[in-house]
Amino acid sequence: MQKTILLVEDDQDISNMIKTYLNNEAFNVKCVFDGEEARIAFKNAHYDLVLLDLMLPKLNGMDFLQLVRTNSFIPVIIMSAKDSEGDKALGLGLGADDYITKPFSMVELAARVKAAIRRATQYIATPIERNTSIIKVHEIELDTENHRVTKKGIEINLTSKEWKILCLLFENQKKVFTKEQIYRSVWSDDYFGDENIINVHISRLREKIEDTPSKPSYIKTIWGIGYKLGEF
Incomplete structure (x- = not known):
């Protein structure tokens, strides 16, 4: 089945160039040119991925992006001329799956689009298999059947990547994971040493689940190796 992409880009020349290339890669592309138009388009139709300026x-x-993440795990790739670590961290922290800096090649963009859709499809097609759907660690309960996380009975809203990282750690409570292992497991893709993506997602996850994010109890850093679940 042909995949449909929502392309949100206010520069019409760039939009036309991306649309033409992705059409040739067998994608259906819906172009919108401002955020309000994007909001309406996203509300009224189904898309497999969002390309977002x-x-x-x-x-x-x-x-x-925040509106999208209130009720959807659809892959979102940010396209931006802003290339600072802070901008990338903010975008990834709000739930984007990838961040590509302008100017970029169409070949690279298409490769990232295909990878993001592939990862999302694998995530839907391969739910976590367990004998019980509830995993409890100290004050946090992970309900793998209903995709819910609660702490002291209060629900915590996670992005799809934060959810998968937490599942990985909760299901392997004694294991230390390297950043490469986390990336391969959560992103289902090859790891090229981009630690910032892992660091941002771990940091945002800690902000949501830890009592004191700067002194984490649940997600422990094992210096020089990676991360593991804390012991209580």
Whole structure:
């Protein structure tokens, strides 16, 4: 089945170039040119992936991303001329799956689109198999059947990547994972040493589940190796 992409880009020349290339790669592309138009389009149709510029009129890209993440795990790739670590960290922290800096090659963009859709398809097709759907560690309960995380009975909202990282650690409570192992397991892709993606997701996850994120109890750093679940 042909995959459909929502392309949110206010520069019409860039939008046309991306649309033409991805059409030739057998994708169906819906183009919108501002954040409000994107909000309406996303509400009224199904998409397999969003390509999102950040500097948009009417509703900026970050605000649109937050709207998407309120009820959807659809893959989102940010396309931006902003290349600082802070901008990348913010975008990934709000739930983007990837971040590509302008100018970029169409070949690289298409490869990232295909990888993101492949990972999302694998995530849907291969749910976690367990004898029981509830895993409890200290004050946190992970319900793998209903994809819910609660702490002291209060639900915690996680992005799809944060959820998969937490599942990985909760299901392997004695194991230390390297960043490469986490990336391969969660992103289902080859690891090229981009530690920032892992660092951002771990940091955001700690902010949501730890009492004191700067002194984490649940996600422990094993210096020089990676991360493991804390012991209580």
